[in-house]
Amino acid sequence: MxxxxxxxxxxxxxxxxxxxxxxxxxxxxxxxxxxxxxxxxxxxxxxxxxxxxxxxxxxxxxxxxxxxxxxxxxxxxxxxxxxxxxxxxxxxxxxxxxxxxxxxxxxxxxxxxxxxxxxxxxxxxxxxxxxxxxxxxxxxxxxxxxxxGYPSAARFVAQAFAGANLDNAALPGIYVGVVMGRHAGFLTAASALGKKFADDGPHLIYLPERTFDIDAFLRDVKATHERLGRCVVAVSEGIHDASGTPMVVKLAQQVEHDAHGNVQLSGTGALADLLCEEIKSKLKIKRVRGDTFGYLQRSFVGCxxxxxxxxxxxxxxxxxxxxxxxxxxxxxxxxxxxxxxxxxxxxxxxxxxxxVAGKTRTMEDHFIADSGTDITDAFRLYLRPLLGTGMPDAYRLRGVPVPRIGG
Amino acid sequence: MxxxxxxxxxxxxxxxxxxxxxxxxxxxxxxxxxxxxxxxxxxxxxxxxxxxxxxxxxxxxxxxxxxxxxxxxxxxxxxxxxxxxxxxxxxxxxxxxxxxxxxxxxxxxxxxxxxxxxxxxxxxxxxxxxxxxxxxxxxxxxxxxxxxGYPSAARFVAQAFAGANLDNAALPGIYVGVVMGRHAGFLTAASALGKKFADDGPHLIYLPERTFDIDAFLRDVKATHERLGRCVVAVSEGIHDASGTPMVVKLAQQVEHDAHGNVQLSGTGALADLLCEEIKSKLKIKRVRGDTFGYLQRSFVGCxxxxxxxxxxxxxxxxxxxxxxxxxxxxxxxxxxxxxxxxxxxxxxxxxxxxVAGKTRTMEDHFIADSGTDITDAFRLYLRPLLGTGMPDAYRLRGVPVPRIGG
CATH class of the missing domain: 3.40.50.450 (Rossmann fold)
Known part of the structure; x- marks a missing residue:
């Protein structure tokens, strides 16, 4: 030197x-x-x-x-x-x-x-x-x-879904949260770390490592909604069909002359909106809400x-x-x-x-559940220590019911 | 009793x-x-x-x-x-x-x-x-x-814009963040509490207490972009024209056969997307990103x-x-x-x-700057103590330049 x-x-x-x-x-x-x-x-x-x-x-x-x-x-x-x-x-x-x-x-x-x-x-x-x-x-x-950078963004996503789940439990319906990640589902998968109780959401997780099928998606949402009266869904912005076509492009094409015909994956709410439209129109469920986490998940100050x-x-x-x-x-x-x-x-x-250069890692198979819409305990063990100390925790009333008087 | x-x-x-x-x-x-x-x-x-x-x-x-x-x-x-x-x-x-x-x-x-x-x-x-x-x-x-409930949501919005401003400074362009509040702009106005340095965003704040004019909006964005090379905008979901028609409805109508023709204000990314489309097409600025804070701002766990x-x-x-x-x-x-x-x-x-019942408070005039696109120090004094202790703070390099060698 x-x-x-x-x-x-x-x-x-x-x-x-x-x-x-x-x-x-x-x-x-x-x-x-x-x-x-x-x-x-x-x-x-x-x-x-x-x-x-x-x-x-x-x-x-x-x-x-x-x-x-x-x-x-x-x-x-x-x-x-x-x-x-x-x-x-x-x-x-x-x-x-x-x-x-x-x-x-x-x-x-x-x-x-x-x-x-x-x-x-x-x-x-x-x-x-x-x-x-x-x-x-x-x-x-x-x-x-x-x-x-991943652990902090993952922590944001986990905390966001922990809150979205509580909100959805208070005012039941369908909630779709779209998370960044074009080819790798790690950040979307982090949504599962916000779960605590058995019936907590996200109930369904869609990763770019698996082919997205809109009919299977609607069936899964319907089944969860019938079982729990509500459903929280985590979706990667990079979900795609068997040919590799991103769903945001495919869904936008189905809507005639849609303004979202040719958009970037990030920085737009198109995918969440289009998935919500599908759920509303096909499943006839009234309360359907979508959020696109957008830049918040990488830039939020204080997480x-x-x-x-x-x-x-x-x-x-x-x-x-x-x-x-x-x-x-x-x-x-x-x-x-x-x-x-x-x-x-x-x-x-x-x-x-x-x-390292020019190579892309995606989620390993043993991190993804066989259903394709959930993660495994191996992933939970992998991610949890990275999220750090002081993760917020959610509590609920134990809820002893009062007998009805009726009449 | x-x-x-x-x-x-x-x-x-x-x-x-x-x-x-x-x-x-x-x-x-x-x-x-x-x-x-x-x-x-x-x-x-x-x-x-x-x-x-x-x-x-x-x-x-x-x-x-x-x-x-x-x-x-x-x-x-x-x-x-x-x-x-x-x-x-x-x-x-x-x-x-x-x-x-x-x-x-x-x-x-x-x-x-x-x-x-x-x-x-x-x-x-x-x-x-x-x-x-x-x-x-x-x-x-x-x-x-x-x-x-307002102070915690306001804190989320302030922290979100503090982060969005840093992100926008790192990768310059236009950023539009849409905040909840149909009639009252208090939550959107909280975005200003994320500012620290004179050139920090949000540079423009649009409240439902003022009539929204798309041409004035585009002029303001253009002027800020020319001055700073970037622009961060906070927009209330409730912005409307002089007749009271919400902008999300009005902009969607201008786009032929748009899927967003008839949507709720919250739980959709339509307003952010439509405003971004306007900026891209009218101002010919390339990097334009929109986020809709959606349910995160009221349900995020840990803020x-x-x-x-x-x-x-x-x-x-x-x-x-x-x-x-x-x-x-x-x-x-x-x-x-x-x-x-x-x-x-x-x-x-x-x-x-x-x-109290059935009455709606909106932002008092002395909280809104004469420009109509900023808040006053009176509002800053009003809100700051409510945000509580431990608000994150942003720092920057002082930045001593190195002489160019050139050639």
């Missing part, structure tokens, strides 16, 4: 704890005497090619701690998905600034960017260590027990898993340690991964970038 | 703290030696006419305390709005069970039910004391400084104002005290109201039922 300059950036969708990782990098890097400057690129890779850097060496430790506890990406983020030319431009700027350690906090796409940039450096004989730091509420990175916050901090710290103490030139690059070592404890490994 | 039997019930939409009021009634009533039985009607007035009662005298104090901390109506609720015949039936059941104290926790409609039942008893010379206990997340009861919880408990306790120590026969009936006595402290009064 000669220049002593390191660069950190944040990419993709923000999470509740992504700033823990940022601050983990900055504070850990500042402990190394050889580090002279810690730069942060604004708005991810976009800020690198635009040379839009902040000098994080000049932030107080105190303010960094407060920023660590603030959700969303403090440096700003980007949806840019760099191609080869873009990556070459990133490398050019890194070299111009004599940056020898590059840390990129992000999901699948970000790890692929890090991989290509590291290859560029190696090909040019430039001594860059490029480290991908995981984050994604989707929990879809391979090689990780779970990813920072953080302390386990998640701690681990997000550590992946940042470990990234710096791997970079500083790792193998020489090039081989020090990699992707930090969380590995489970106890019930519950975790440790961190540095995986080769090509073991 | 002869029979020593009292009855309590919960009506209308659940809140985060409505069980505090229930438990306040039960525990306070059980302190009176003259009280022999505390009954709870399941699902509000519906449970009265169905004689579906629970004996709350047989609940443990311990479990009651845990239920008090659980959101939503533990007895169940109803949307039934009793007419005269329904109220006569309520009175008939109360008399059959020799119930001499009736407590109904609810909003406008519930207070009107209590009023009619009290009149029935008085006309029949039956010694009933009927007390309305306030709750509503809409904050639209007259005679109250504020209503139990409670401690001030709200305390006051909700006290309105229940005070209701029993007013009933037990109040004026004789009939005149002891009334509606419990919260009155502000300091910055911040509150006390409780018993108002005549006809001073």
């Amino acid at each position: 000669s220049s002593g300059r390191i660069l950190v950036a944040q990419g993709g969708g923000p999470t509740a704890v992504i700033n823990q990782s940022l601050v983990g990098v900055v504070l850990e890097a500042r402990r190394f005497q050889a580090v002279t400057r810690v730069y942060g690129a604004r708005h991810g890779v976009r800020g690198i090619v635009d040379e839009d850097f902040l000098d994080l060496t000049q932030e107080t430790s105190h303010n960094l701690e407060l920023v660590a506890g603030t959700p969303s990406s403090a440096l700003g983020s980007t949806r840019d998905k760099p191609d080869l030319a873009y990556c070459q431009e990133i490398f050019r700027v890194l070299r111009a600034h004599e940056i020898e350690h590059f840390f990129y906090i992000g999901g699948n796409d970000s790890s692929d960017t890090v991989r290509i940039v590291a290859e560029q450096a190696q090909a040019a004989g430039y001594p860059l260590r490029a480290i991908h730091i995981p984050k994604t509420i989707d929990n879809d990175l391979v090689g990780n027990d779970h990813t920072p 953080v898993s302390d386990v998640d916050a701690r681990e997000a901090r550590e992946v940042g710290e470990k990234a710096v340690q791997f970079a500083m103490w790792g193998e020489p030139q090039g081989l020090g690059s990699g992707s930090v991964a969380i590995q489970r070592t106890g019930f519950y404890s975790a440790d961190y490994a540095l995986l080769p970038l090509d073991a | 002869s029979s020593g039997r009292i009855l309590v019930a919960q009506g209308g939409g659940p809140t985060a703290v409505i069980n505090q009021s229930l438990v306040g009634v039960v525990l306070e009533a059980r302190r009176f030696q003259a009280v022999t039985r505390v009954y709870g009607a399941r699902h509000g007035v519906r449970g009265i006419v169905d004689e579906d009662f629970l004996d709350l005298t047989q609940e443990t104090s311990h479990n009651l305390e845990l239920v008090a901390g659980t959101p939503s109506s533990a007895l169940g609720s109803t949307r039934d709005k009793p007419d005269l015949a329904y109220c006569q039936e309520i009175f008939r059941v109360l008399r059959a069970h020799e119930i001499e104290h009736f407590f109904y926790i609810g909003g406008n409609d519930s207070s009107d039910t209590v009023r009619i039942v009290a009149e029935q008893a008085q006309a029949a010379g039956y010694p009933l004391r009927a007390i309305h206990i306030p709750k509503t997340i809409d904050n639209d009861l007259v005679g109250n400084d504020h209503t139990p 409670v104002s401690d001030v709200d919880a305390r006051e909700a408990r006290e309105v229940g306790e005070k209701a029993v005290q007013f009933a037990m120590w109040g004026e004789p026969q009939g005149l002891g009936s009334g509606s419990v109201a919260i009155q502000r006595t300091g910055f911040y402290s509150a006390d409780y009064a018993l108002l005549p039922l006809d001073a």
Whole structure:
């Protein structure tokens, strides 16, 4: 290490704890005497090619701690998905600034960017260590027990469904809650962690790992409604038919000239509304309500898993340690991964970038019940410790009935 | 008091703290030696006419305390709005069970039910004391400084917008969040309490107390987007044009054959989606996202104002005290109201039922900025103490820029 300059950036969708990782990098890097400057690129890779850097060496430790506890990406983020030319431009700027350690906090796409940039450096004989730091509420990175950001979003979803279930019990009817997750159902499955009593909802859970059939869906809802007088349903935004066509597209096509004919999956209430319409029209049930959790589930301030916050901090710290103490030139690059070592404890490994980049993890079969509309105890055991301490709990009256007088 | 039997019930939409009021009634009533039985009607007035009662005298104090901390109506609720015949039936059941104290926790409609039942008893010379206990997340009861349930829902909305603002700053674009409140904008206005820095959103707030004009809306959004490169908007579900037509109906009509042509205001994402469509098509802005907070804002488990919880408990306790120590026969009936006595402290009064029943409070003019798209410091001072302790706070990097090298 000669220049002593390191660069950190944040990419993709923000999470509740992504700033823990940022601050983990900055504070850990500042402990190394050889580090002279810690730069942060604004708005991810976009800020690198635009040379839009902040000098994080000049932030107080105190303010960094407060920023660590603030959700969303403090440096700003980007949806840019760099191609080869873009990556070459990133490398050019890194070299111009004599940056020898590059840390990129992000999901699948970000790890692929890090991989290509590291290859560029190696090909040019430039001594860059490029480290991908995981984050994604989707929990879809391979090689990780779970990813920072997922536990806090999962906690939001669990608490939301715990409340929706209580509301639905008070004013019975059908409730459909649509949860983020295009290919991986981990976040939707977290809805089950809000259940306590045997008749609590969500009573049905629809994941993108299973084919969605609208007739089976209506049959399931009808049966639950007949059994309990109500039904709470958790649906992934990514549910699709056997051909892979997203249900939001398919249902919208059935409605003539619908304004939702061609919409993004997130940031719209279309899927919830269309499913509710189906239930109302086909099952003739009156009280049917749908919510789309939307951006609340990843940005809500005040719903953080302390386990998640701690681990997000550590992946940042470990990234710096791997970079500083790792193998020489090039081989020090990699992707930090969380590995489970106890019930519950975790440790961190540095995986080769090509073991993670561009790959998508989905829910393992043993996490999904045979019915296809529920999760297993294995999943419950997997997720519960990640949600952290202080999870709210729901209580009900034991309810001794008073004899009727009648007449 | 002869029979020593009292009855309590919960009506209308659940809140985060409505069980505090229930438990306040039960525990306070059980302190009176003259009280022999505390009954709870399941699902509000519906449970009265169905004689579906629970004996709350047989609940443990311990479990009651845990239920008090659980959101939503533990007895169940109803949307039934009793007419005269329904109220006569309520009175008939109360008399059959020799119930001499009736407590109904609810909003406008519930207070009107209590009023009619009290009149029935008085006309029949039956010694009933009927007390309305306030709750509503809409904050639209007259005679109250504020209503139990509103502060916790307001806290959810403030925290949600604090997060949405951070998310929008990280990935700039337009964000529209639709908040409950058909006639009163109090809950939508709470979005402003999530702001900290001068350029934080929500940048625009649209309340049902002001006429909504789509062209002015688009101008405002465009101007904010040009100024800040982004825009966060808070919109009440009840916004309407000059004729009083809800915007969700009006916008849906403009879209040919739209599936949302005839929808309820809550439980659908239509308004957010339609406003986003307008912004996309008219302003040609690419990244436009809408969220409808839906049932999350009233049922989310884990977002409670401690001030709200305390006051909700006290309105229940005070209701029993007013009933037990109040004026004789009939005149002891009334509606419990919260009155502000300091910055911040509150006390409780018993108002005549006809001073509250069937009336709707909307936001006072001095709470709304002249622009019509913001709130005033008077509102900020009004709401802040109600949100309680431990509100999350947002921090940002101070951001010392690094000189560009260029080339």
